[in-house]
Amino acid sequence: MAEVPRNDSVIFLNLHHHHGEERSTCMKRILHFSDTMLSLFVISPLAVSHWRGTWGYMDLQQDYFPPWHCFLLGSVLHTMFAILREPLQAEFSKPSNGVKNRWRTIRRFVVCKVYTYVFSISCIMHWRGGWEVMKMYLDYNLWPALGVSAICLIPLVLMKSVRNLLAPPFIILTDHKESVFSFPTRFRIEVYKLGVEYS
Numbered sequence: 752m753a754e755v756p757r758n759d760s761v762i763f764l765n766l767h768h769h770h771g772e773e774r775s776t777c778m779k780r781i782l783h784f785s786d787t788m789l790s791l792f793v794i795s796p797l798a799v800s801h802w803r804g805t806w807g808y809m810d811l812q813q814d815y816f817p818p819w820h821c822f823l824l825g826s827v828l829h830t831m832f833a834i835l836r837e838p839l840q841a842e843f844s845k846p847s848n849g850v851k852n853r854w855r856t857i858r859r860f861v862v863c864k865v866y867t868y869v870f871s872i873s874c875i876m877h878w879r880g881g882w883e884v885m886k887m888y889l890d891y892n893l894w895p896a897l898g899v900s901a902i903c904l905i906p907l908v909l910m911k912s913v914r915n916l917l918a919p920p921f922i923i924l925t926d927h928k929e930s931v932f933s934f935p936t937r938f939r940i941e942v943y944k945l946g947v948e949y950s
Contacts, residue, residue, distance in 0.1 A: 805875045816876070818883035825877025832870055839866070839932040863931045 809816040843859045889895040907913050 801871065802875055805872065806879050809876070809879055816879075818880050818887060820880070821876040822880025822884055825873045825875075825880055828869070828873035829877060832866075832873070836932045843932065866932065 809821065839862075843862055885899060889899065904913075907915065
């Protein structure tokens, strides 16, 4: 029986390629684990502390933050941010020709931080307002609480939107320059497609 000549370079390349895939997989696992730990033990506690601190301040200043006002103002601000997201993105996105302007960069930085802070306050007001309104009318009774949960969960299931119940620690967004004003909506419809134009 004739012996087939071995090509050591092909074997070496295959082993090297296989070793590279293992290293890549190992690196992905390490990055995934690090990302999870960072989300769990750093970002989430900071986000929850911001929410809790702001919510607590509103509780201490209830005369200035009544439940219905918080709920309605939070709703109005959310609606405004949804309507204005494309115009804001167009106005404050990086220049397409790549020319940097220091004033524009500073203005964009300030507007983005103020926008994010005001948006977070509107989220907290909306949540706190809804929470306090339900507490006013339902108190702390088991059956009304279960009823409200079921009434809210069933439409979410029917609209295939149950994932909206998720929150930190594993849904983490970063401050990318390109997506500060962008956030997903249910049908991902952009404002200009609804006939609203901006300049």
